[in-house]
Amino acid sequence: MKYDFVTTEKKWQEKWKQAGIFHAADHSDKPKFYGLVEFPYPSGAGMHVGHIKAYAGLEVISRKRRMQGYNVLFPIGFDAFGLPTENYAIKTGIHPRQVTDKNIARFSEQLGRVGFSFDWDRVVDTTEEKYYKWTQWIFLKMFENGLVFRDTALVNYCPHCKVVLSNEDSQGGKCDICDTEIVQKSKDVWYLRITKYADKLLEELDGLDYLPNVKMQQVNWIGRSTGAFVNFAVKGIDEKLRIYTTRPDTLFGVTFMVMAPEHPMLEKYRSCIKNADALDAYRDECAKKTEFERTQMNKNKTGVRVEGLCAINPVSGKEIPIYISDYVMMGYGTGAIMAVPAHDDRDYAFAKKFGIDIVEVIRGGDIEKEAYAGDGEMVNSEFLNGIKEKKIAIEKMVQVLEEKGVGEAGVQYKMKDWAFNRQRYWGEPIPIVHCPQCGMVPVPYSELPLKLPEMENFAPGEGGESPLAKVESFVNCSCPKCGGAAKRETDTMPQWAGSSWYFLRYIDPLNDACLADPEKLKYWLPVDWYNGGMEHVTRHLIYSRFWHRFLYDIGVVPTKEPYAKRTAQGLILGPDGQKMSKSRGNVVDPLNVVEEFGADTLRVYILFMGDYGAAAPWSESSMRGCKRFLDRVAGLAEKAQGNGVTKALEASFHKTIKKVTSDIEEMKFNTAIAAMMELINEIDKVGSITADEVKTLVAILCPFAPHLCEEIWESLGGEGFCSLAQWPAYDEAKTISDTVEIAVQLCGKLKAVVAMPAGASREEMAALAKADARVAAALEGKTIKKEIVVPGKIVNFVAV
């Protein structure tokens, strides 16, 4: 039976809103559940089916939790600062505030039409002054605690967006926003000292219930390595050449040194260098290379010898030539390395090309052919000779280096400090004043929020300076410390600032005295379950864990970690199996689907498509199948007669409740829905059903298709809202049918399927199996050598 989803969905969305049934109570005797989804960027394009999938998972879980008697916080908000809105504003001249408000209104309307059970009283918008006041507050706290610093450095810069990007924002050497090849540019940069939290972020990961690949990606991104710093004396100058190595045990195998082309010592000791011009030429050449070219250079190493400087091996006293090469980066370690060609691929390639000696110090490989990175006995290494274990050799060498005062154990991270300023308008102003007398002075807490000034032209300056620099009334101010004339910082914070703590604000969105009431934080934290995209694992997830941990360290939040559990949804691909994109023209608009097939169908289909964590292509005909399923459920309500239990369906019901209950917890929504489809196939076969049973069915289906279920629930005289009905219980004993189908095999090959009583013993099962005509025929003339009987599962005769 087709039901009128347009009327039904509208009716229940209004009823839910009027009754306010999805509001979270701040304190309650019920157990609490905080389910979080990544809040959207309210783009002009409106909602995408990907949003629906991202939210539908925790939507089902949150709805189930409410029915299970939890006090549920399932909030939504908008991460609205950022470039797309600003670029739109530049193009159209419409203020980003207006653009943002319009987009948020549209998103809210669209989310409402899908019937998501968000608590709409707790909506946060990162661009509102009462919100970013606290973003700025956290920044000042970090400043106060020495986690903010300023440096002139080579940074990732996007020539198209005219903006500095963090490492996280320029993964793969491309701008995250416009995909333009990024270039290195020397600029004044504000950094957040996230590296100080590297170890803390790494350690706490262990105790968290994150998907294994999420954990792993974070571990790799933080990229902790242990090794040693070694200071090599350089003949003719006073300064030591400091390097970092993970293999101090190979120190006797060093046959050359390599510095990054931009290494500062080259400039400092230019007068000692005989071929400075050649080094300059090489450096300039490297600067021109794109990221792509650099990675292509993997095998074919380039470089130039530094004439006039020569390093001394601190343990052997040998003289070692120094080179510059772009396979050594200024941004990692010390910007210089000791090269051990016998035991490192890159050094090996370089040594071969430049005809440098290759000295074996670890046995086990063939250094004539390639570098050997494995374990083995130490040779040619004086006091290390004979040691077979890498760990012991490293310890011994580090000990010697420390005794001699030429080196020490050290740790390095791939993760860099977070470049935190953007030369853009639509972001949180950085609340710092530059005073000629006092230097960098924080804006007093009492003056927060430091508001974005009104302006007409939002375009960034050609030299890459912030648009705010043009607003004199904003720039010119008095120093909060000395009262003298001073200038405000004109850069704004990056997109990721507001989202680094939004989950805290949901807990107390209107508080004006603090970012959230400590008692409420204590009640709601940590987030019990956070679902989002894999693309945020090395950005938002790292950043927000960092901010949260900082807030914990200064006593603002009660938990070390913000999220107890983290899962991720897979992409929805276009019908052609390709990633949805405007240029491919394969984008499915969820609102069209809602209008044509209804929100319930959309929700059920998106969760039925396949494994929630995997990518799956959109298929409209497959979706029609889900519509048919819902229509059939609607039909059952009309057929229902009487109350109580239909004996023939009892086991099926208990089994289905059990499966749906546990599958939802494992995000196996596809099989949960399949189980309910099986159940209605079973009901059709039996041909009769009671009203009580339909009510049970719609209760477990309600988290998926809430509008239809409410309608049926009401029509059958259900009490209150189906959305708040008690989650059906199952009786384990009743999930077992009286008879079970047992496969009977002969030598592992299926011969028959025999119905047996559920509790049959091994002997009874073997006897019943032999009694089956087909089995008997197969056994004819054979001797049974072995009988394998697994109760409830299988009988297998080994016979010849």
Place this chain on the structure above:
RNA sequence: GCGGGCGUGGCGGAAUUGGCAGACGCGCCAGAUUUAGGAUCUGGUGGGCAUCCGUGCAGGUUCAAGUCCUGUCGCCCGUACCA
């Protein structure tokens, strides 16, 4: 290179973790209904007429392998000269 994941019908995908491979849905076929198309309903549907053969490929362990082991091929994601 390195790290992780995945290969099952025409398609999306199931499989209680070693126990009837292909649940459920799509598509397809046949029938019903319909002026027709669409929609809906009913039945069938891995391959082969059959003894049988089937989870990328080749071996192995086992009474029993999609699942475990060894080797191999292919695809996807992340990362990228990290010293």
